[in-house]
Amino acid sequence: MKEFKPIKEGKVREIYDNGDSLIMVATDRISAFDVILKNKVTKKGTVLTQMSKFWFDYTKDILPNHMISTDVKDMPEFFRQPQFDGNSMLCKKLTMLPIECIVRGYITGSGWASYQKTGLVCGIKLPEGLKECDKLPEPIYTPSTKAEIGDHDENISYEKSIEVLEKLYPGHGEYYANCLKTYTIQLYTECAEYALSRGIIIADTKFEFGLDENGNVVLGDEMLTPDSSRFWPAEGYEPGHSQPSFDKQFVRDWLKAHPDSDYNLPQDVIDKTIAKYKEAYKLLTGSDLK
Ligand SMILES: Nc1ncnc2c1ncn2[C@@H]1O[C@H](COP(=O)(O)OP(=O)(O)O)[C@@H](O)[C@H]1O
Numbered sequence: 001m002k003e004f005k006p007i008k009e010g011k012v013r014e015i016y017d018n019g020d021s022l023i024m025v026a027t028d029r030i031s032a033f034d035v036i037l038k039n040k041v042t043k044k045g046t047v048l049t050q051m052s053k054f055w056f057d058y059t060k061d062i063l064p065n066h067m068i069s070t071d072v073k074d075m076p077e078f079f080r081q082p083q084f085d086g087n088s089m090l091c092k093k094l095t096m097l098p099i100e101c102i103v104r105g106y107i108t109g110s111g112w113a114s115y116q117k118t119g120l121v122c123g124i125k126l127p128e129g130l131k132e133c134d135k136l137p138e139p140i141y142t143p144s145t146k147a148e149i150g151d152h153d154e155n156i157s158y159e160k161s162i163e164v165l166e167k168l169y170p171g172h173g174e175y176y177a178n179c180l181k182t183y184t185i186q187l188y189t190e191c192a193e194y195a196l197s198r199g200i201i202i203a204d205t206k207f208e209f210g211l212d213e214n215g216n217v218v219l220g221d222e223m224l225t226p227d228s229s230r231f232w233p234a235e236g237y238e239p240g241h242s243q244p245s246f247d248k249q250f251v252r253d254w255l256k257a258h259p260d261s262d263y264n265l266p267q268d269v270i271d272k273t274i275a276k277y278k279e280a281y282k283l284l285t286g287s288d289l290k
């Protein structure tokens, strides 16, 4: 049996190379306040992978995506081991476009901080009088470029995204930049509306796109998971203050109350967090996680 070693180990995901495809594995690691906790959240990886799968299926008529299969039977033998079952996705390898396609439907986090100072979010003028976590009149596209390891991603204007892409693909920068923006807004709008009907507010999210061998724009990476997005419970939503995180609120509250814990959480906090991930999956897909 051929052994595989990850070509990349992120905070939460591991990526394996398989020729013209990749295997993306979501682990049960969890981060909070930008730190990886000592605890594993059992099945979190499966929830995240299955949620991405749900959204890739849900949006396949808007544009093609990189998903080939989440069934380990379709993957090399090495992946037919329990630790890969359910949390692995076989994906078409793409040439990724170096833009993080961020879309915000609500004003929070760094966007809220910037709006309070300047009335702008990433150079976009917003109406006066917005409260923290207010819904925006319409979703805004605020791209960024991927920073070198260790740096923070840099927010860029839409015009700058044209320049970045034009440099890589002379004569096509504007076309690709417009594709990314249009797809990002459409994907977010349709999926956030659906999620809201199921009780989850998707306040903002990030998509990544790549090109296939024919130069077509294809949706890649993970899609609309709580790791790539802010999920808030719709119940109790109220602008004017920060909102609880759908999935990580127990973890955050506990960490804040126990600053000396060294990121080691008690099992009941982990159990409640596991339940939240499963609840999010069930709300969105209508079925229990298998
Ligand atoms: N279909 C794909 N083909 C090639 N690379 C991809 C594909 N989908 C996602 N990627 C890339 O795989 C990597 C996933 O890494 P990730 O674990 O998210 O860490 P990070 O985002 O910190 O680089 C990202 O660089 C992403 O752009």
Ligand SMILES: [Mg+2]
Residues within 6 Å of the ligand: none
């Ligand atoms: Mg990433």
